[in-house]
Amino acid sequence: MSQQVLSANRLNDGLVVYLVADDTWSEDIEVSEVAGDEGSVNALLTRATQAVSDQKIVDLYLIEVAVVGGEIRPTKYREFIRATGPSVRADLSKQNYVPGADA
Amino acid sequence: MYMYDEIDQSLVDERVIQFRDQVNRRMTGELSEDEFKPLRLMNGVYLQLHAYMLRVAIPYGTLSSEQMRKLAWIAKKYDRNYGHFTTRQNLQFNWPKLEDLPDILAELASVQMHALQTSGNCIRNVTADQFAGVAADEVVDPRIYAEIIRQWSTLHPEFTYLPRKFKIAVTGSEIDRAAVRFHDIGLIAKRNGAGELGFEVIIGGGLGRTPFVGPTIRDFLPERHLLSYLEAALRVYNQLGRRDNMYKARIKIQVHETGAETFTEMVEAEWAQIRDTAVDLAAGEKQRIADFFRPPRYRASADAEAQLRLQLRDDRNFARWVETNVAPHKVTGYRIANISLKPIGGIPGDASSEQMDAVAALADRFSFSEIRVTHEQNLVLPHVRADDLYALWQTLKSYDLDTPNLGEISDMIACPGMDYCALANARSIPVAQQISERFADLDRQHNIGELKLKISGCINACGHHHAGHIGILGVDRKGEEYYQITLGGSGAEDASVGDIVGPAFPYDKVVDAVETLVDTYLDIRTDGERFLDTYRRVGKTPFKEALYGTD
Numbered sequence: 194m195s196q197q198v199l200s201a202n203r204l205n206d207g208l209v210v211y212l213v214a215d216d217t218w219s220e221d222i223e224v225s226e227v228a229g230d231e232g233s234v235n236a237l238l239t240r241a242t243q244a245v246s247d248q249k250i251v252d253l254y255l256i257e258v259a260v261v262g263g264e265i266r267p268t269k270y271r272e273f274i275r276a277t278g279p280s281v282r283a284d285l286s287k288q289n290y291v292p293g294a295d296a
Numbered sequence: 297m298y299m300y301d302e303i304d305q306s307l308v309d310e311r312v313i314q315f316r317d318q319v320n321r322r323m324t325g326e327l328s329e330d331e332f333k334p335l336r337l338m339n340g341v342y343l344q345l346h347a348y349m350l351r352v353a354i355p356y357g358t359l360s361s362e363q364m365r366k367l368a369w370i371a372k373k374y375d376r377n378y379g380h381f382t383t384r385q386n387l388q389f390n391w392p393k394l395e396d397l398p399d400i401l402a403e404l405a406s407v408q409m410h411a412l413q414t415s416g417n418c419i420r421n422v423t424a425d426q427f428a429g430v431a432a433d434e435v436v437d438p439r440i441y442a443e444i445i446r447q448w449s450t451l452h453p454e455f456t457y458l459p460r461k462f463k464i465a466v467t468g469s470e471i472d473r474a475a476v477r478f479h480d481i482g483l484i485a486k487r488n489g490a491g492e493l494g495f496e497v498i499i500g501g502g503l504g505r506t507p508f509v510g511p512t513i514r515d516f517l518p519e520r521h522l523l524s525y526l527e528a529a530l531r532v533y534n535q536l537g538r539r540d541n542m543y544k545a546r547i548k549i550q551v552h553e554t555g556a557e558t559f560t561e562m563v564e565a566e567w568a569q570i571r572d573t574a575v576d577l578a579a580g581e582k583q584r585i586a587d588f589f590r591p592p593r594y595r596a597s598a599d600a601e602a603q604l605r606l607q608l609r610d611d612r613n614f615a616r617w618v619e620t621n622v623a624p625h626k627v628t629g630y631r632i633a634n635i636s637l638k639p640i641g642g643i644p645g646d647a648s649s650e651q652m653d654a655v656a657a658l659a660d661r662f663s664f665s666e667i668r669v670t671h672e673q674n675l676v677l678p679h680v681r682a683d684d685l686y687a688l689w690q691t692l693k694s695y696d697l698d699t700p701n702l703g704e705i706s707d708m709i710a711c712p713g714m715d716y717c718a719l720a721n722a723r724s725i726p727v728a729q730q731i732s733e734r735f736a737d738l739d740r741q742h743n744i745g746e747l748k749l750k751i752s753g754c755i756n757a758c759g760h761h762h763a764g765h766i767g768i769l770g771v772d773r774k775g776e777e778y779y780q781i782t783l784g785g786s787g788a789e790d791a792s793v794g795d796i797v798g799p800a801f802p803y804d805k806v807v808d809a810v811e812t813l814v815d816t817y818l819d820i821r822t823d824g825e826r827f828l829d830t831y832r833r834v835g836k837t838p839f840k841e842a843l844y845g846t847d
């Protein structure tokens with residue numbers, strides 16, 4: 194089975210987030226928890242239901258990733274763009290964007 | 297400009313209050329996402345690829361400077377300092393927070409703006425010719441009728457839950473700048489032999505999965521019957537509509553499957569029942585609305601034209617901008633100034649807060665505080681004195697808003713594509729940027745002449761690719777971005793749907809393919825032929841051979 198991480202949008206600001214091992218949600222896919230077999234994928238889903246009922250996140254789904262040289266990379270380009278930001282606005286990328294700096 | 301009456305204002309104010317309550321109930325969990333989603337969509341709030349997206353209506357593409365300033369302010373305060381003008385004459389904010397959205401809607405309501413009818417299966421915001429009221433070639437200001445239709449449709453109980461979304465466009469001119477043949481209903485105002493005002497009615501055009509150029513179902517509908525006729529058409533649609541199959545639910549499929557003639561008979565039969573009833577607008581009410589669109593008090597100076605001639609002679613760059621971006625105005629001594637939102641290598645349709653503020657200030661100074669938004673993702677100052685053009689252009693330059701490329705290859709339409717859109721198959725914007733850079737040389741573009749290039753990131757065709765002289769459609773090939781090219785489409789009065797030229801190109805080959813097409817055209821064109829004319833004369837073969845070889 195391919196490796197998966199669990200992704201969603203945060204309810205209050207809509208930003209893309211990933212489930213982390215300590216049950217928090219991070220905008221950074223690099224710290225997300227990777228599941229490699231059916232048991233751990235199901236465990237991710239079970240843990241996420243709490244966040245749904247706590248109104249923390251919406252639209253959750255699993256995405257396929259490859260771990261290359263310690264980096265977690267989505268295999269689909271769409272998910273790569275979700276994880277990093279619009280490819281045409283480096284200044285708004287998840288790595289570079291500083292809230293308030295553009296105002 | 298149209299000013300809200302009390303009913304309009306209290307409607308939008310109430311919606312803000314309701315939405316604030318709905319957002320609160322969503323945040324506390326009283327509403328589930330399934331319950332909340334239709335409510336947020338009714339207020340123009342989508343959940344996109346990266347975040348929420350708010351689609352703000354700009355009815356018939358007319359904005360005051362005050363409204364533009366408000367959009368700039370919202371972008372700065374609540375978003376990431378820019379907005380995106382779309383092919384629906386809307387503005388999209390890409391990063392609003394759900395918790396801020398009630399405040400944003402309240403800010404919009406304070407300048408008579410809203411996000412109603414920008415989503416859902418209702419009659420969407422009515423679009424119109426961006427040169428409405430000023431075009432030298434127009435019969436009547438189409439915004440009067442767009443506003444009449446807006447008032448009729450906004451609260452019409454029968455038409456809140458149509459089988460699918462429904463788009464209406466109106467123009468008052470034979471030159472079609474509003475793509476009326478690609479709308480569910482398109483209206484062209486005209487005069488009959490007796491000089492009376494009426495409309496040519498076109499039904500069942502559209503882009504998307506199954507594109508159709510809409511057929512004319514009535515050559516001349518007397519103006520006073522506009523609403524009863526529209527109501528009849530909508531009723532027929534509502535009854536026949538395929539609510540069971542999303543892909544067959546648009547009126548274009550009905551008209552196509554029923555046949556335009558039968559469909560017309562059904563509309564006419566329905567209309568016979570309701571014409572001359574209260575559905576139609578009373579003359580007094582029509583006049584009340586028309587009064588809002590009365591022209592400003594023009595004050596052309598006697599030597600405006602002479603002064604402009606001198607400036608054109610002395611400044612070649614200015615002359616080039618005037619040649620491409622400035623259009624004739626119906627009043628002597630005035631011009632229509634197009635502001636390109638397609639700087640070389642830029643993102644089509646994006647404007648920063650600073651640019652929006654600058655355009656608002658220029659509108660105050662030079663254009664009676666009025667601005668227009670075009671479906672080709674540009675802005676317009678509709679009433680500029682000929683002798684003010686030079687000062688206008690100089691300020692535009694300092695905001696990177698002076699690109700002299702209107703109607704040329706780098707003035708392309710591109711939808712947000714996979715950089716922002718959750719439905720996309722491929723990116724549109726970087727393809728647009730690379731084409732723009734490839735053709736950055738303005739002399740080269742100018743030599744190529746009018747060339748409408750349109751790019752969509754998926755078959756929904758928000759980038760109108762079928763209507764492009766060259767159309768580019770992003771498709772997914774086993775997870776890779778590919779681009780299918782169509783040729784010979786047009787969204788103007790000579791409307792047509794483009795033909796697929798051959799197999800799709802990968803991301804890194806599509807710009808070369810476009811260049812090959814353009815070079816082929818330059819080789820074989822005859823004097824005065826646009827790309828589209830050449831294509832229509834010679835057909836697909838020479839272009840196909842240039843792209844794929846002759847075997």
Ligand code: SF4
Binds near residue numbers: 714717752753754755
């Ligand atoms: S055409 Fe497709 S990708 Fe482009 S904005 Fe529309 S839905 Fe999104």
